[in-house]
Amino acid sequence: MALVRVVSFNGVSKDRVAEMQREMQDEEQPEGLNATEIIVLHDPDGERSLVILFFDNEDDYRNGDAILDAMSPEDTPGRRSGVDKYHVVHRMTT
Numbered sequence: 001m002a003l004v005r006v007v008s009f010n011g012v013s014k015d016r017v018a019e020m021q022r023e024m025q026d027e028e029q030p031e032g033l034n035a036t037e038i039i040v041l042h043d044p045d046g047e048r049s050l051v052i053l054f055f056d057n058e059d060d061y062r063n064g065d066a067i068l069d070a071m072s073p074e075d076t077p078g079r080r081s082g083v084d085k086y087h088v089v090h091r092m093t094t
Contacts, residue, residue: 002036002088003061005053005068012049012078017042020077033067034060040077049077054088061085 020040029035037054053068055061065085073080 002091003055003058004086004088005055005061005065006082006084006086007051007053007068007080008082009049009051009076009078010047010081012042012047014042014044016077017044017049030067030071033064035064042077047078051077 017040024040029038033053034055035053036056037052039050039052041050041052043049053064055064065083
């Protein structure tokens with residue numbers, strides 16, 4: 001069963017999101033992360049952000065979690081306010 005890591009951030013300015021967009025377009029995901037999909041959401045009025053990372057299995061999730069926890073705060077959108085793990089029960093795309 002697929003798993004997701006949902007990370008919430010506060011203090012995420014429009015400028016920081018624009019900077020991250022430029023950086024993410026030119027970069028690969030960190031070595032060993034193995035996320036199958038990464039979604040970054042931003043609430044510009046509330047200066048909040050959610051980052052959702054999908055993983056195929058528990059081992060990939062565990063490795064990804066360790067890599068992301070070791071990241072420098074300068075490499076994140078803002079101040080991390082929460083990290084949650086979810087099982088993907090259903091997923092539909094059109």
